[in-house]
Amino acid sequence: MILDTRTPVILLTGFLGSGKTTLLKNLMARAQWQHTAVIINELGETGLDHLLVKHVAPEVRLLQSGCVCCSVRDDLTQTLAELGTLAESGAVRFDRVIVETTGLADPMPVMHTLVTDPATVRRFRLGGVVTVVDAHNGFNALDQHEEARRQVASADTVLLSKTDLVQASALERLTQRLSRMNASASQHRVQHGALHSDHLLQLQTRFLAPFGKGPGTSTGLLRVASTHASKSSSAFTRFPSPHVGDIQTHCFTVDEPLEAERFEHWLALLTAMRGEKLLRFKGLIHIAEHPSQPLVVHAAQHLIHPPDRLAAWPDEDRRSRLVFITQGMPKELIESTLLKYAGACATALSV
Numbered sequence: 562m563i564l565d566t567r568t569p570v571i572l573l574t575g576f577l578g579s580g581k582t583t584l585l586k587n588l589m590a591r592a593q594w595q596h597t598a599v600i601i602n603e604l605g606e607t608g609l610d611h612l613l614v615k616h617v618a619p620e621v622r623l624l625q626s627g628c629v630c631c632s633v634r635d636d637l638t639q640t641l642a643e644l645g646t647l648a649e650s651g652a653v654r655f656d657r658v659i660v661e662t663t664g665l666a667d668p669m670p671v672m673h674t675l676v677t678d679p680a681t682v683r684r685f686r687l688g689g690v691v692t693v694v695d696a697h698n699g700f701n702a703l704d705q706h707e708e709a710r711r712q713v714a715s716a717d718t719v720l721l722s723k724t725d726l727v728q729a730s731a732l733e734r735l736t737q738r739l740s741r742m743n744a745s746a747s748q749h750r751v752q753h754g755a756l757h758s759d760h761l762l763q764l765q766t767r768f769l770a771p772f773g774k775g776p777g778t779s780t781g782l783l784r785v786a787s788t789h790a791s792k793s794s795s796a797f798t799r800f801p802s803p804h805v806g807d808i809q810t811h812c813f814t815v816d817e818p819l820e821a822e823r824f825e826h827w828l829a830l831l832t833a834m835r836g837e838k839l840l841r842f843k844g845l846i847h848i849a850e851h852p853s854q855p856l857v858v859h860a861a862q863h864l865i866h867p868p869d870r871l872a873a874w875p876d877e878d879r880r881s882r883l884v885f886i887t888q889g890m891p892k893e894l895i896e897s898t899l900l901k902y903a904g905a906c907a908t909a910l911s912v
């Protein structure tokens with residue numbers, strides 16, 4: 562048996578708002594997942610996830626704005642190279658890397674890069690792909706978005722999140738659909754980022770094993786990628802971008818604190834009236850009533866999640882930050898409704 566001592570890289574993927582960061586925070590809080598370097602890729606200028614994860618995962622890096630499957634794959638290899646150099650000098654210690662992709666990423670080109678880029682493969686191996694599927698919005702996402710289907714097709718492990726929000730029969734139908742799409746991936750349920758202890762153990766056995774056994778252990782998809790790599794002259798073989806042209810990211814900051822009730826009213830209206838165009842909303846909100854404890858607010862389509870109040874601001878910036886990933890929703894609509902219903906003047910950041 563050939564032991565592969567390279568550091569495993571686990572790809573954590575899943576459609577917009579499916580629960581990737583929630584899972585990551587839960588895993589990082591566990592002793593077994595200590596010594597994990599985390600690389601987060603987010604759409605939009607205003608990356609929020611890394612701010613919310615950094616207290617549990619000190620070695621967290623944010624890839625520059627853009628999606629890792631198309632525009633920033635070289636940023637990923639550079640970030641891995643930097644981490645590798647830091648580890649060799651003893652400045653940091655990690656036994657694995659988790660790369661959280663954007664919710665719109667196609668994992669296949671990223672996997673390809675990880676198994677073909679010469680500098681990367683010297684130090685790192687692809688440890689596997691974990692795909693989070695949101696039981697509430699999952700059917701919709703699979704019906705409408707090629708990215709969601711490719712994320713499931715690439716998975717070694719599928720984690721079904723938000724099972725608390727759906728009935729058993731709907732969950733069963735989704736489970737069967739996922740099995741038909743990828744029969745080789747194991748499926749587990751995860752609630753608010755927490756796995757049943759048996760499944761957590763399975764995940765740990767699978768992904769935290771100190772050494773891989775070399776190429777023989779790779780999944781079918783990995784083998785395809787490796788074979789393709791040996792025939793390819795370029796590590797950055799172009800994969801067609803699957804992203805639909807009308808998906809846009811709009812990022813805003815708001816200088817003035819927002820009144821809780823007016824802000825909630827505005828978000829409820831927007832999700833009720835335009836939810837089908839609102840693929841994702843994330844906000845770090847300066848609420849006038851609690852100036853030192855910002856609210857983290859998530860929504861996806863018509864679903865608004867109960868907000869979390871942070872104990873303190875994650876950085877020096879006290880402005881509200883709002884990120885929207887939309888399909889055909891003009892940014893002017895967001896600006897005008899925010900002003901009208903929440904009394905907030907938003908400054909758009911260019912993406």
Ligand SMILES: Nc1nc2c(ncn2[C@@H]2O[C@H](COP(=O)(O)OP(=O)(O)OP(=O)(O)O)[C@@H](O)[C@H]2O)c(=O)[nH]1
Nearest residue numbers: 577578579580581582583664722723752753859866
């Ligand atoms: N009810 C319920 N909510 C969940 C569950 N898992 C995650 N959430 C909520 O879903 C929202 C989005 O979760 P995130 O972890 O930010 O999702 P994500 O996949 O990282 O989102 P993107 O990075 O934008 O694609 C948050 O409000 C979470 O609290 C779950 O199992 N049940």
